Amino acid sequence: MRLPLFAVFALALPLAAQEELSFASRFRIQFAGAGGELEHRTDNSLLDGETDAGLFRFQFEGISRRGFGGGLRFEGIGSDDDLFADAGFNASEARSSSLYLHFTYRATARRFTMPVRFGLWLNGYVLEDRVLGDEVTYGSIGPYLELAPEFRLVDRRRLTWSLYGELGAGVAGTGIDVDNDSNDYYSSTISYGVELGTRLRTGPFELGIAYVLRGQAMDESDPENGLVVLGYDSQFRGLLISASVLF
Numbered sequence: 001m002r003l004p005l006f007a008v009f010a011l012a013l014p015l016a017a018q019e020e021l022s023f024a025s026r027f028r029i030q031f032a033g034a035g036g037e038l039e040h041r042t043d044n045s046l047l048d049g050e051t052d053a054g055l056f057r058f059q060f061e062g063i064s065r066r067g068f069g070g071g072l073r074f075e076g077i078g079s080d081d082d083l084f085a086d087a088g089f090n091a092s093e094a095r096s097s098s099l100y101l102h103f104t105y106r107a108t109a110r111r112f113t114m115p116v117r118f119g120l121w122l123n124g125y126v127l128e129d130r131v132l133g134d135e136v137t138y139g140s141i142g143p144y145l146e147l148a149p150e151f152r153l154v155d156r157r158r159l160t161w162s163l164y165g166e167l168g169a170g171v172a173g174t175g176i177d178v179d180n181d182s183n184d185y186y187s188s189t190i191s192y193g194v195e196l197g198t199r200l201r202t203g204p205f206e207l208g209i210a211y212v213l214r215g216q217a218m219d220e221s222d223p224e225n226g227l228v229v230l231g232y233d234s235q236f237r238g239l240l241i242s243a244s245v246l247f
Helices: 001-024
Strands: 027-042 048-063 068-079 092-111 111-131 135-147 150-155 159-180 185-202 204-217 231-247
Touching: 027 068, 027 135, 027 204, 048 092, 048 231, 092 135, 111 159, 111 185, 135 185, 135 204, 159 204, 185 231
Parallel strands: none
Antiparallel strands: 027 048, 027 231, 048 068, 068 092, 092 111, 111 135, 111 150, 135 159, 150 159, 159 185, 185 204, 204 231
């Protein structure tokens, strides 16, 4: 019986290695860009608007053979300067930059993986009046949790095709700086993200296309000398194209 058992084991090794090569890469480096729209709504104000915007992303993640690791993701979003034009305000634009530093645990099963990420979200959101040059800057920091399930429809040695999603949410404390105002304002912000798409991988290279949503909602600030900064809701929605190297 020893020879047949050894033969079965020897045959199984290439199959196991093939499955590992198909999806379980330990490192991912990704660049991505998206075109879409940014919408900004101010609570109890007519300062509302929507315009074209773009997103840029850089991401790095490393995971050990046991599924533990971590990484970072930087995203920048910028809108056109006609954000509030329909409401009759000066030419204005919104800019957002965020850094997500996280730990990762990757759960795996046949044809299925799900990285679970938890870490620190840092964000700067700026509204700029392009005529007056005045800015309102919202700086936020807080914990953020993300789940990223992926199911492989095609799972071969040199080719994989998958459907994936990324669902995340967090809370943050926010400090607000208003040009020509010496008060220090503080509030809290909820952040969230959704990404739904597909990926095609051949060898170490992977291309993806997805719907992406990034949003944040801030409460009205605490009063300072009788003044407050109004709360807002901001969303970017777009079509994301990504290119990754996996190894």
